[in-house]
Amino acid sequence: MKLKHALTVSCASDAGLVRNFNEDSVVADDDFGLVVLADGMGGYKAGDVASGMATMIIGNELKEKFAKGVGKSNGVDLETELLRDAVTRANQAIYHAAHNKSQFQGMGTTVVITLFRDNVVTIAHAGDSRLYRLREDKLQQLTTDHSLLQEQVQLGLISAEDARVSHNRNLVTRALGVSQAIAVDIRQERALPGDIYLLCSDGLNDMVDDADIELAMVAIKENIPLLVQQLVIMANDNGGHDNISVAAIKIEKPFPLRTSFFARWFGAAA
Amino acid sequence: MAKLVLSLNGSVLGNYFLEKERFSIGRKPACDIQINDQGVSKEHAIILTVGNDQILEDLDSTNGTQINGQGTKRQILQNGDVIEVGRYRLKYVNQKAMPDMDFDKTLMIPAFDRTKLSVDGAEKTGEDTASISTAVANARNVKTVFPLGVVRGIGGTVMGREIELVRAITPLGKPGGSAIISRRPGGYYITYVAGKKHPVVNGKSIGEAPVALDNLDQIEVGSDKLQFYLK
Numbered sequence: 001m002k003l004k005h006a007l008t009v010s011c012a013s014d015a016g017l018v019r020n021f022n023e024d025s026v027v028a029d030d031d032f033g034l035v036v037l038a039d040g041m042g043g044y045k046a047g048d049v050a051s052g053m054a055t056m057i058i059g060n061e062l063k064e065k066f067a068k069g070v071g072k073s074n075g076v077d078l079e080t081e082l083l084r085d086a087v088t089r090a091n092q093a094i095y096h097a098a099h100n101k102s103q104f105q106g107m108g109t110t111v112v113i114t115l116f117r118d119n120v121v122t123i124a125h126a127g128d129s130r131l132y133r134l135r136e137d138k139l140q141q142l143t144t145d146h147s148l149l150q151e152q153v154q155l156g157l158i159s160a161e162d163a164r165v166s167h168n169r170n171l172v173t174r175a176l177g178v179s180q181a182i183a184v185d186i187r188q189e190r191a192l193p194g195d196i197y198l199l200c201s202d203g204l205n206d207m208v209d210d211a212d213i214e215l216a217m218v219a220i221k222e223n224i225p226l227l228v229q230q231l232v233i234m235a236n237d238n239g240g241h242d243n244i245s246v247a248a249i250k251i252e253k254p255f256p257l258r259t260s261f262f263a264r265w266f267g268a269a270a
Numbered sequence: 271m272a273k274l275v276l277s278l279n280g281s282v283l284g285n286y287f288l289e290k291e292r293f294s295i296g297r298k299p300a301c302d303i304q305i306n307d308q309g310v311s312k313e314h315a316i317i318l319t320v321g322n323d324q325i326l327e328d329l330d331s332t333n334g335t336q337i338n339g340q341g342t343k344r345q346i347l348q349n350g351d352v353i354e355v356g357r358y359r360l361k362y363v364n365q366k367a368m369p370d371m372d373f374d375k376t377l378m379i380p381a382f383d384r385t386k387l388s389v390d391g392a393e394k395t396g397e398d399t400a401s402i403s404t405a406v407a408n409a410r411n412v413k414t415v416f417p418l419g420v421v422r423g424i425g426g427t428v429m430g431r432e433i434e435l436v437r438a439i440t441p442l443g444k445p446g447g448s449a450i451i452s453r454r455p456g457g458y459y460i461t462y463v464a465g466k467k468h469p470v471v472n473g474k475s476i477g478e479a480p481v482a483l484d485n486l487d488q489i490e491v492g493s494d495k496l497q498f499y500l501k
Contacts, residue, residue, distance in 0.1 A: 039376065041376040041377065041378065042378075047376075108378050110376075128376075140401075141401040145402070145404075148320065148321040148379060149402065149404060150402060152321075153402050157320060157325055157344070158325060160401070160402045160403065161403065162345070162346055163402045163403055163404055164403055164404070164405065165348065166322075166323050166346055166404075167322035167346075167366065167367050168320065168322050168323050169404050170376045170377060171321045171322070171376075171377055171378075171379050172376060172378055172379070173378075173379060174378075202376075202404065205404055205405060206404050206405060207405065208438075209403065209405040210401065210405070212438050212439070215438065215439050219439050219441035219450050220439075220450060220463055222448075222463055222464030222465075223463045226461065226463060230450075230452070230461075233452070233454070234439075234452075237438075237454050
């Protein structure tokens with residue numbers, strides 16, 4: 001199943017202006033409709049190892065399964081299970097590497113994944129990397145951060161506006177590689193033509209206001225590679241305090257898994 | 271380590287380190303800072319430590335709590351904040367709690383034990399929202415040292431219109447934009463976005479790369495003609 005004709009995918013990753021190296025990793029595959037973005041942490045360059053392992057293992061795992069042929073959904077949960085398995089495998093691999101090599105001790109990574117299949121996007125995430133969607137020129141955040149800041153707001157300790165002056169923006173409550181099991185949030189959404197999905201590390205959303213992310217997405221929706229570059233520029237123009245990774249996917253056309261004989265003849269959805 | 275410097279009329283009465291998750295201020299002897307003054311309620315306020323944040327919460331005290339002269343119910347403390355409780359002042363000192371950027375490296379911490387934070391057993395109802403704005407306070411405005419840019423319509427459908435270039439991006443042309451003007455620390459730039467015709471600046475078609483705009487440059491986007499100037 002090639003999705004190149006239905007999706008426009010572009011991504012960019014930048015060290016920012018303060019950090020010496022980039023510990024984020026992004027993998028995008030428009031054949032399989034898969035994007036994986038990870039923000040690594042811990043140790044001297046170990047964060048880079050963790051995020052690289054996450055994107056590579058998850059990407060390869062899913063591509064292998066698709067190459068073998070996973071077939072039609074067994075119910076609606078096939079994609080959910082595929083993503084859960086892939087994240088679990090990546091978590092174990094990073095966890096073992098972190099425990100077996102002293103230079104990797106304490107490493108971990110966030111992850112956010114989108115898998116586009118059969119007009120549906122399956123979304124998985126752990127940590128504070130985000131997925132946004134622009135639909136009808138309105139920006140909506142589809143993931144809820146696994147961060148102390150998010151918990152503070154949910155408990156009513158601080159207001160959503162006060163999050164701006166918090167000192168907890170760097171504290172995540174979930175990450176791959178930190179313990180033997182990983183709780184990953186997975187949900188599915190119908191993907192509509194015209195939608196733009198935006199995955200990002202906190203280097204974007206900590207530096208660029210949601211209103212300005214929306215502004216850029218609306219103004220540059222006809223040029224996805226430029227959009228991605230522009231968002232990185234905006235984060236750097238505002239200070240670039242952290243690594244910045246951005247991936248955007250625009251739905252150009254519907255992408256049903258199979259078109260039935262009748263649908264092809266009568267133009268109706270199968 | 272964060273501390274509070276207690277003072278009355280300018281003379282320092284003591285230093286208190288915020289070593290507990292729940293640090294109390296009030297007239298009762300059991301409070302971590304006891305202030306024996308009629309203007310202070312028995313349990314006046316608490317300071318909760320959550321990760322790197324220290325959050326002051328007024329416990330519905332009779333006379334209220336001020337931070338830097340403003341009444342507050344609940345607020346994240348920033349280095350140098352002055353808390354006023356009755357006639358007393360508490361200066362919050364924490365070099366790690368600067369109001370602007372403090373991007374430490376990302377760390378993993380376990381979700382905190384919420385039972386420790388409940389105030390007098392009261393159930394807190396927070397905002398169950400997916401979107402919280404983590405963008406730092408200065409993320410909105412690109413710091414610029416040059417005058418505000420404006421484009422004025424001098425031909426086509428935008429004739430006579432003036433658009434102030436206040437935001438990071440201003441789209442030009444048809445919806446979806448065939449060009450954008452971006453406001454950056456070094457000045458204004460025009461960039462081609464989409465469409466058959468690339469924008470024209472001073473009679474010259476621009477390519478894919480952004481082009482810096484100078485005062486009084488003439489711009490063509492689609493059939494619209496505009497002039498750029500600095501106010």
